[in-house]
Amino acid sequence: xxxxxxxxxxxxxxxxxxxxxxxxxxxxxxxxxxxxxxxxxxxxxxxxxxxxxxxxxxxxxxxxxxxxxxxxxxxxxxxxxxxxxxxxxxxxxxxxxxxxxxxxxxxxxxxxxxxxxxxxxxxxxxxxxxxxxxxxxxxxxxxxxxxxxxxxxxxxxxxxxxxxxxxxxxxxxxxxxxxxxxxxxxxxxxxxxxxxxxxxxxxxxxxxxxxxxxxxxxxxxxxxxxxxxxxxxxxxxxxxxxxxxxxxxxxxxxxxxxxxxxxxxxxxxxxxxxxxxxxxxxxxxxxxxxxxxxxxxxxxxxxxxxxxxxxxxxxxxxxxxxxxxxxxxxxxxxxxxxxxxxxxxxxxxxxxxxxxxxxxxxxxxxxxxxxxxxxxxxxxxxxxxxxxxxxxxxxxxxxxxxxxxxxxxxxxxxxxxxxxxxxxxxxxxxxxxxxxxxxxxxxxxxxxxxxxxxxxxxxxxxxxxxxxxxxxxxxxxxxxxxxxxxxxxxxxxxxxxxxxxxxxxxxxxxxxxxxxxxxxxxxxxxxxxxxxxxxxxxxxxxxxxxxxxxxxxxxxxxxxxxxxxxxxxxxxxxxxxxxxxxxxxxxxxxxxxxxxxxxxxxxxxxxxxxxxxxxxxxxxxxxxxxxxxxxxxxxxxxxxxxxxxxxxxxxxxxxxxxxxxxxxxxxxxxxxxxxxxxxxxxxxxxxxxxxxxxxxxxxxxxxxxxxxxxxxxxxxxxxxxxxxxxxx
Numbered sequence: 001x002x003x004x005x006x007x008x009x010x011x012x013x014x015x016x017x018x019x020x021x022x023x024x025x026x027x028x029x030x031x032x033x034x035x036x037x038x039x040x041x042x043x044x045x046x047x048x049x050x051x052x053x054x055x056x057x058x059x060x061x062x063x064x065x066x067x068x069x070x071x072x073x074x075x076x077x078x079x080x081x082x083x084x085x086x087x088x089x090x091x092x093x094x095x096x097x098x099x100x101x102x103x104x105x106x107x108x109x110x111x112x113x114x115x116x117x118x119x120x121x122x123x124x125x126x127x128x129x130x131x132x133x134x135x136x137x138x139x140x141x142x143x144x145x146x147x148x149x150x151x152x153x154x155x156x157x158x159x160x161x162x163x164x165x166x167x168x169x170x171x172x173x174x175x176x177x178x179x180x181x182x183x184x185x186x187x188x189x190x191x192x193x194x195x196x197x198x199x200x201x202x203x204x205x206x207x208x209x210x211x212x213x214x215x216x217x218x219x220x221x222x223x224x225x226x227x228x229x230x231x232x233x234x235x236x237x238x239x240x241x242x243x244x245x246x247x248x249x250x251x252x253x254x255x256x257x258x259x260x261x262x263x264x265x266x267x268x269x270x271x272x273x274x275x276x277x278x279x280x281x282x283x284x285x286x287x288x289x290x291x292x293x294x295x296x297x298x299x300x301x302x303x304x305x306x307x308x309x310x311x312x313x314x315x316x317x318x319x320x321x322x323x324x325x326x327x328x329x330x331x332x333x334x335x336x337x338x339x340x341x342x343x344x345x346x347x348x349x350x351x352x353x354x355x356x357x358x359x360x361x362x363x364x365x366x367x368x369x370x371x372x373x374x375x376x377x378x379x380x381x382x383x384x385x386x387x388x389x390x391x392x393x394x395x396x397x398x399x400x401x402x403x404x405x406x407x408x409x410x411x412x413x414x415x416x417x418x419x420x421x422x423x424x425x426x427x428x429x430x431x432x433x434x435x436x437x438x439x440x441x442x443x444x445x446x447x448x449x450x451x452x453x454x455x456x457x458x459x460x461x462x463x464x465x466x467x468x469x470x471x472x473x474x475x476x477x478x479x480x481x482x483x484x485x486x487x488x489x490x491x492x493x494x495x496x497x498x499x500x501x502x503x504x505x506x507x508x509x510x511x512x513x514x515x516x517x518x519x520x521x522x523x524x525x526x527x528x529x530x531x532x533x534x535x536x537x538x539x540x541x542x543x544x545x546x547x548x549x550x551x552x553x554x555x556x557x558x559x560x561x562x563x564x565x566x567x568x569x570x571x572x573x574x575x576x577x578x579x580x581x582x583x584x585x586x587x588x589x590x591x592x593x594x595x596x597x598x599x600x601x602x603x604x605x606x607x608x609x610x611x612x613x614x615x616x617x618x619x620x621x622x623x624x625x626x627x628x629x630x631x632x633x634x635x636x637x638x639x640x641x642x643x644x645x646x647x648x649x650x651x652x653x654x655x656x657x658x659x660x661x662x663x664x665x666x667x668x669x670x671x672x673x674x675x676x677x678x679x680x681x682x683x684x685x686x687x688x689x690x691x692x693x694x695x696x697x698x699x700x701x702x703x704x705x706x707x708x709x710x711x712x713x714x715x716x717x718x719x720x721x722x723x724x725x726x727x728x
Contacts, residue, residue: 007035011589033060046421058700064426066367076516079304079335081326083360086307087343088218093210094138095344097203101134101141102346104196108189109388119188126185128384133177134200135347136238136310137216138208139245143177145201175240175265175290208245216246219309219340220253227258227284231305231336235288236321238310240264246309247288259285265292273297281520282506291317299324304519305336311351315359319369331519346387354383354408362419370422373414382407438698445691449597451526457513458627460524463534466558468492479514480521500533542718564640564721569629571724572614573605575647576626578718581681582711583688588702598717600626601680603673607650611672616680625722632725643721654716667712678712685710 007014016035026045034041036059043052065078090098105127112123133140186194207213219235226233235250237243247262254260259279263272272293279285281302293299294317303325312318322337339356341348355372362370451459464471470484484490486507490498502509512521524531542559578600585593602622603613617625635643651673668674689708696703 003035036060062425064368077328079326079330079332082334082336084336085339086222087341088215090342090344091212091214093207093212094214097200097207098134101131101200105131106388108193122184123188124385126182127388129182131347133239134204135345137242137245138204138213139241140177140239141204142201142208143241144182145197175238175292177239177241215342216249219246220250222307222338223250223286224254226305232285232303233305233307234299234303234324235286235307235309237288237290240266240290242310243288243290250286250288257283259283260288262288263293264290280505294320294324300327300330304332307338308340311339311341311348311356313351315355315372318356318359331517350383350387358412358415366419366422370419373411373418442691442695453513453515456524456526456531460513460531460534463538467494467497477518480510480512480518483509483511485509494537496533496537500530561718562644564635564643564723565629565631566633566635566723566725567629568632568725569625570722573724574602574625574722576600576602576622576720577716580715580717583685584709584711586705586707588705599684601677603676613676616676629722635723643723647719647721655713681710681714
């Protein structure tokens with residue numbers, strides 16, 4: 001209802017973003033499109049006419065990972081996902097527990113066939129919950145079997161017990177022990193079967209206390225190998241009891257310097273974020289978590305591998321888990337996603353064959369995840385029911401997977417149709433109006449105004465040198481730098497800069513000005529809080545006058561608004577002006593916007609008889625000189641003052657209707673220097689207007705009434721005089 005109300009106003013500029021526009025449900029997809037335009041909801045998306053496709057393309061953009069990698073030069077934005085399988089062999093006691101549990105579950109499902117429907121369903125869910133707990137860990141089995149609900153449990157329908165067994169696509173999965181269905185099942189059993197349940201709990205407890213769990217031993221071995229290979233893994237578990245059990249074991253068997261953090265649904269959202277933030281990115285680390293973290297919190301900054309300690313029974317959840325590390329912003333070139341299962345575990349074999357192998361095959365062929373059809377849960381119910389009723393052990397003690405479930409083939413055909421639909425949609429909804437090379441041109445123009453990564457790097461290094469900030473390049477990677485943050489290294493820094501530095505246990509902060517950022521480094525872009533603090537401090541220092549300082553200045557200022565250098569970069573006396581220019585952008589049916597940018601203009605001497613410069617520099621040449629001109633000879637202070645005074649006199653009184661030389665009228669008109677500034681700013685406004693119009697045309701917006709008007713006078717922020725070196 002909220003979205004419909006927001007979207008109803010056609011004059012509102014609205015962007016709706018989703019990672020999964022089409023979850024496999026056509027009606028839901030059309031409902032989303034209907035928010036953009038009501039008639040879209042009635043269209044047959046699979047059979048669009050060409051006019052309909054063109055109209056929809058004006059409102060709907062689908063951009064996949066492959067689009068970014070191939071068409072938008074973004075191959076380095078994503079890691080390569082490596083998907084090995086690792087297996088374990090159950091110990092004899094654990095194998096005995098699983099065999100007894102499987103036999104017990106099969107028996108109560110078969111004998112429950114004669115019961116009335118509610119009790120029959122309860123037995124089925126209880127059998128699944130029990131089997132899944134035993135498969136997960138002895139700790140989960142003990143937690144589920146020993147817990148008791150208050151009051152008499154009552155059988156109920158599937159809706160109550162399904163979430164305890166299957167992972168949901170949309171709702172948060174309950175990671176507590178599935179005691180309710182097991183308790184309700186126990187209420188339908190005779191005393192002899194209840195004694196068998198208690199015996200299973202005793203066996204699970206014995207395995208836990210006797211350390212005969214080969215699953216967790218094998219997991220620890222894999223984790224050690226991952227850490228030795230430079231990976232930082234997340235261990236995904238189905239239940240809280242399993243996660244705490246695994247976390248405790250890893251803390252005891254891994255080296256002392258490895259951080260092992262356990263996060264489950266028993267911890268609130270805010271505390272989860274705090275625990276993730278507290279992980280030191282400079283030390284080895286392992287996160288053990290339940291599916292409470294499979295969505296919502298960024299984990300790609302600190303982790304580079306996942307291991308599914310418990311295989312999910314929903315491929316969508318498997319993808320959500322792996323997507324926590326395999327996503328934009330991951331700095332590692334490779335990530336690992338490990339399926340971990342028992343070679344002699346019958347249910348793992350069924351889940352892999354029916355669901356997970358199919359999902360992996362689709363991902364490899366299409367390069368993206370296609371959500372499993374919504375009826376996957378009912379198919380798994382049928383498969384697991386057949387597993388209980390007709391599953392047979394072979395001579396090798398492996399369960400036969402030829403269960404004769406006709407729903408599997410139909411389910412896979414439906415999934416294949418969804419894959420084909422996704423392949424077709426990539427063409428149908430491809431965005432043709434926006435061309436990558438045209439967008440690249442506009443991005444480069446934006447970078448020229450706001451500063452690209454190279455400009456930020458040069459600014460950061462120069463500012464560090466001026467302020468006495470200890471910053472060292474990495475010996476192995478030239479794009480990585482280390483900034484000293486220890487108290488003894490920052491005492492001489494200005495207070496605003498010291499406060500902007502993060503705290504680090506090692507005393508060093510690893511950064512990079514390159515994106516994608518090398519692993520272990522933090523990206524310093526133009527919007528980073530530290531870069532902003534540097535710029536703000538230096539700008540304020542430059543604008544401060546002597547009488548505004550709290551005490552007399554005894555040391556040279558680290559930054560100044562005026563300067564003179566003698567350089568080989570010019571052959572004539574050259575003046576550079578650093579200006580802050582404001583524009584008023586008038587838009588159709590919108591309130592005008594005021595924007596600003598910094599512009600560098602320059603001109604060469606000698607001035608003519610009319611006071612006009614011999615030549616105005618191009619924008620590129622002025623920027624180049626500001627960036628590259630270096631002092632080659634010293635200039636006496638008295639001469640510097642004389643040259644700056646002469647330059648200020650040339651440009652005249654900057655504000656006011658009448659200049660110091662008596663030129664009346666609007667600002668700049670008739671003045672030899674200011675008139676040139678005015679003309680060049682007007683040209684710049686025209687270029688900005690053209691750029692805005694190009695972008696608006698690309699998305700079919702009106703351009704007729706759009707105008708960008710410069711506001712005079714600009715602010716004169718700085719002035720630099722370049723004096724040529726005189727050669728004998």
